[in-house]
Amino acid sequence: MEAEAAKFIGAGLACFGMAGAAIGVANIFSNFLSGALRNPAAAPGQFSNLIFGFAVTEALGIFSFLVALLLLFVV
Amino acid sequence: MADPNVVDPIHQFAITDILPIGNSGLGITNAALFMILTTGLISAYLIISTQRRSLVPNRLQLVSEMLYEFVANMVTGSAGREGMKFFPFVFSLFMFVLVANMFGMIPFFFTVTSHIIVTFALAMLVFIVVVVYGFVRNGPKFLKLFVPSGVPMYILPLVAVIEVISFLSRPISLSVRLFANILAGHITLKVFAGFVVSMGGLGFLGWLGALLPLALTVGITALEFLVAALQAYVFALLTSMYLNDAIHPGH
Numbered sequence: 162m163e164a165e166a167a168k169f170i171g172a173g174l175a176c177f178g179m180a181g182a183a184i185g186v187a188n189i190f191s192n193f194l195s196g197a198l199r200n201p202a203a204a205p206g207q208f209s210n211l212i213f214g215f216a217v218t219e220a221l222g223i224f225s226f227l228v229a230l231l232l233l234f235v236v
Numbered sequence: 237m238a239d240p241n242v243v244d245p246i247h248q249f250a251i252t253d254i255l256p257i258g259n260s261g262l263g264i265t266n267a268a269l270f271m272i273l274t275t276g277l278i279s280a281y282l283i284i285s286t287q288r289r290s291l292v293p294n295r296l297q298l299v300s301e302m303l304y305e306f307v308a309n310m311v312t313g314s315a316g317r318e319g320m321k322f323f324p325f326v327f328s329l330f331m332f333v334l335v336a337n338m339f340g341m342i343p344f345f346f347t348v349t350s351h352i353i354v355t356f357a358l359a360m361l362v363f364i365v366v367v368v369y370g371f372v373r374n375g376p377k378f379l380k381l382f383v384p385s386g387v388p389m390y391i392l393p394l395v396a397v398i399e400v401i402s403f404l405s406r407p408i409s410l411s412v413r414l415f416a417n418i419l420a421g422h423i424t425l426k427v428f429a430g431f432v433v434s435m436g437g438l439g440f441l442g443w444l445g446a447l448l449p450l451a452l453t454v455g456i457t458a459l460e461f462l463v464a465a466l467q468a469y470v471f472a473l474l475t476s477m478y479l480n481d482a483i484h485p486g487h
Binding site: 216226 | 246310313409413415416417419420466467469473474
């Protein structure tokens with residue numbers, strides 16, 4: 162197999178990593194929503210924890226996107 | 237990848253010389269120009285808006301006070317009252333990343349934080365400040381950071397090694413999070429904008445069909461504004477949390 166073809170296949174495979182990140186982000190928001198619906202008074206206090214957890218989880222999905230971009234444009 | 241009929245999303249990140257100093261590479265590039273503009277805008281706005289120092293703030297001063305209070309609450313929330321020693325550092329980082337990201341959203345402007353060297357320099361700065369201040373303040377007790385309390389003795393070596401590795405991966409994750417978010421956003425924007433153009437080349441039905449990627453581009457631009465502000469907030473928040481580790485080591 163030529164290197165060009167392998168690069169494109171690798172870039173496509175790297176996108177599978179985003180599935181885990183998507184489930185993780187959905188987990189965070191769904192837990193926040195279910196907690197906020199049970200205890201609405203405590204929800205605004207936890208908002209910054211929500212945003213922080215979302216950002217660090219999404220970072221891992223972005224890492225897999227970065228691997229795909231590296232394979233396409235840098236290697 | 238230089239085929240003019242294919243959308244090239246990478247060309248926007250090229251660094252071009254504006255005022256080169258011979259061949260040394262030390263001149264003013266477009267990245268340097270936008271970094272200068274970023275710090276210039278931040279300094280000019282903060283200095284001019286607080287010049288009158290009125291007790292009841294006018295609109296400009298109010299924005300500066302809101303930014304100050306936002307970052308101060310974040311620092312004291314994560315690092316305690318002692319963390320306010322690092323407030324100028326965290327505030328500068330937050331403002332730089334925020335304004336640099338926002339400058340990147342303006343068409344034809346260069347995005348400084350979309351280069352790994354810029355975000356890596358910022359993250360290494362944070363890491364070195366944390367390590368140096370941790371050792372200066374706590375001495376060898378700083379290494380208590382890697383020994384969480386309540387861990388049984390037989391598993392302690394393994395846990396300590398894992399803690400050290402995760403500590404050393406902090407500058408990498410800090411820099412790559414910001415860099416990859418901004419890079420991915422701008423590449424996506426360019427690709428979707430390219431779809432609008434290439435569908436528009438298909439005649440009348442193409443023009444109608446191009447409305448869909450146009451709507452998507454508008455939506456993704458809005459998302460990119462949110463991501464720009466969010467990544468600045470997360471960078472500053474993580475910096476405060478790492479500084480908390482330096483000030484109060486040990487979980």
